Amino acid sequence: MPKEYRTIQEVAGPLMLVRDVENVNYNELGEIELANGETRRCKVLEIDGSNALVQLFEASTGINLMNSKVRFLGRSMELGVSEDMLGRVFDGLGRTIDGGPEILPDARKDINGLPMNPAARAYPSEFIQTGISAIDGLNTLVRGQKLPIFSASGLPHAQLAAQIARQAKVRGTQEPFAVVFAAMGITFEEAHFFEESFRETGAIDRTVLFINLANDPAVERISTPRMALTAAEYLAFEKDMHVLVILTDITNYADALREVSAARKEVPGRRGYPGYMYTDLASIYERAGRQRGKKGSITMIPILTMPEDDKTHPIPDLTGYITEGQIILSRELYRKGVTPPIDVLPSLSRLKDKGIGEGKTRADHAATMNQLFAAYARGKEAKELMVILGEAALTDVDLIYAKFADEFEKKYISQGYKTDRSIEETLEIGWELLRILPRSELKRIPEKMLDQYYDAGV
Numbered sequence: 001m002p003k004e005y006r007t008i009q010e011v012a013g014p015l016m017l018v019r020d021v022e023n024v025n026y027n028e029l030g031e032i033e034l035a036n037g038e039t040r041r042c043k044v045l046e047i048d049g050s051n052a053l054v055q056l057f058e059a060s061t062g063i064n065l066m067n068s069k070v071r072f073l074g075r076s077m078e079l080g081v082s083e084d085m086l087g088r089v090f091d092g093l094g095r096t097i098d099g100g101p102e103i104l105p106d107a108r109k110d111i112n113g114l115p116m117n118p119a120a121r122a123y124p125s126e127f128i129q130t131g132i133s134a135i136d137g138l139n140t141l142v143r144g145q146k147l148p149i150f151s152a153s154g155l156p157h158a159q160l161a162a163q164i165a166r167q168a169k170v171r172g173t174q175e176p177f178a179v180v181f182a183a184m185g186i187t188f189e190e191a192h193f194f195e196e197s198f199r200e201t202g203a204i205d206r207t208v209l210f211i212n213l214a215n216d217p218a219v220e221r222i223s224t225p226r227m228a229l230t231a232a233e234y235l236a237f238e239k240d241m242h243v244l245v246i247l248t249d250i251t252n253y254a255d256a257l258r259e260v261s262a263a264r265k266e267v268p269g270r271r272g273y274p275g276y277m278y279t280d281l282a283s284i285y286e287r288a289g290r291q292r293g294k295k296g297s298i299t300m301i302p303i304l305t306m307p308e309d310d311k312t313h314p315i316p317d318l319t320g321y322i323t324e325g326q327i328i329l330s331r332e333l334y335r336k337g338v339t340p341p342i343d344v345l346p347s348l349s350r351l352k353d354k355g356i357g358e359g360k361t362r363a364d365h366a367a368t369m370n371q372l373f374a375a376y377a378r379g380k381e382a383k384e385l386m387v388i389l390g391e392a393a394l395t396d397v398d399l400i401y402a403k404f405a406d407e408f409e410k411k412y413i414s415q416g417y418k419t420d421r422s423i424e425e426t427l428e429i430g431w432e433l434l435r436i437l438p439r440s441e442l443k444r445i446p447e448k449m450l451d452q453y454y455d456a457g458v
Contacts, residue, residue: 002071004033009051011060013263014219016042018070021052027076027112030054035067041093042070043077043219045264055260057093057219076112079227080105081234085208086178089195092212092224111226113233113287122290124324127355128244128299131167131420132160134342134413135349137430138369139327141299142355143170143242144290146323148250148302150316152309155329158190159417160340161248161303162197165207167420168244175295176241179203182210182228184221185252208235218256225253229287229298236296243298245288250281250304254315270314278318285322325349338414345377361423364449368430371444372408375437379405397441404436431456 009017016032030042040063046053054070079094082105089098094111096102124144130136141147151157165179183194191211198204208231212224225247232243247253254273261274269275288300302323306316309331320326330343356365379401386394386402394402412429415421421429431453434442439454 004069004071006069008065011063014056015263016054018052020050024052024072029073029077031071033069035064055219076110078108079111079230080108082106085231087205089209092220094227109230111230120291122292124351125354127360129169129171130164133421133426134344136423137426138344139347139349140352140355142351143299144297145351146285146288146300147325148319148323149327151305151329153305155334157303161246163417165246166201166203170242178235178241178243179207180228180232180245182224182247184212184224185214187214218259221256225284232298236298237294240295245300248303250302251315273314281318282322324351338409339416367445371442372430375404376408408433
């Protein structure tokens with residue numbers, strides 16, 4: 001039986017100080033028993049000699065310093081894992097909230113995980129088809145990659161996240177594919193949208209949902225992504241599944257981190273976020289990847305809303321350092337009615353060249369991708385010149401490029417949230433658009449490929 005302490009010194013917001021404790025460790029779980037028999041959970045944040053600073057998972061109201069008892073459980077936070085988790089909905093602390101039966105775990109795992117040895121990592125190289133042309137064709141997602149989506153308030157990142165979760169697949173294999181979806185600090189309405197979206201299409205059967213609502217405690221928000229990744233590690237490395245982890249919204253997570261840091265009176269860093277935020281985010285992102293000798297893999301798409309649409313804000317800035325690229329949503333495209341409003345020019349997948357080409361997608365993928373990027377960039381420039389100097393100032397070729405940019409946004413990027421395009425469809429749409437340009441302008445595509453694909457549609 002764990003030893004009980006009646007030595008609560010003070011309670012300040014989500015924190016509580018307990019004196020004269022013995023053999024208590026950092027991150028250890030505890031229980032507070034109130035005078036009326038109610039129990040609440042807490043976690044050890046700091047040990048200073050015989051004093052333990054603990055963080056409460058629930059509200060501190062009703063905790064009487066004299067009559068409340070604290071027990072430390074001798075273990076850190078754990079999640080009971082099993083294949084039965086697929087198709088179920090959990091809260092940020094791993095408790096079922098879908099009205100179904102409790103999960104009977106095969107094992108209990110520490111939610112902080114174990115860092116993956118860099119030498120044991122296998123290089124990401126297999127193409128994941130999301131069914132979204134702007135990602136598959138131009139910013140390809142590769143199995144084992146970390147590819148964040150940078151959004152902003154009011155932009156439809158929730159719809160895009162749900163679409164990727166529904167449509168993503170590893171082509172050419174019969175290996176099981178699962179999605180672990182963790183939502184942090186979202187509204188009840190958004191939670192309902194995600195659940196219904198997965199149920200409608202049957203994608204819920206291969207999905208594990210962790211939902212932390214905006215009115216749940218900040219501490220729970222900090223544990224939500226770790227719960228999700230613990231479930232993903234079990235499915236990937238013990239059950240040989242390909243797992244796609246979608247985390248939304250990392251900004252809410254970082255704000256919870258700042259809230260707890262402020263309560264601990266820590267010295268703030270940039271914009272009030274704690275100085276260790278980089279390390280903390282890395283401890284989440286770096287759990288994705290592939291391991292040598294293991295069939296399964298974890299691919300991660302963290303979604304974050306950039307405060308004030310600012311790419312240099314600490315959250316997107318630090319995320320960009322740790323992850324392998326970014327997909328950026330554009331307010332300008334959103335206003336034009338382009339769905340999803342992915343701005344392909346500043347977006348980047350650093351591993352895209354590893355997942356494309358003969359045997360993975362198609363031999364013409366890399367060449368057409370480069371040509372589409374170049375043509376769209378020139379078309380945008382031509383349109384800007386048109387605004388400043390007027391249409392008459394543009395050459396005939398520039399006018400063709402301006403037309404190309406409009407058609408590219410309309411046909412290639414904009415596809416709605418229900419369309420699931422195969423990579424072949426995406427490549428064909430690319431060729432259809434390139435035929436708007438004279439053949440002499442397509443300098444990034446080998447002549448042999450132009451003979452095969454460009455002339456085929458003329």
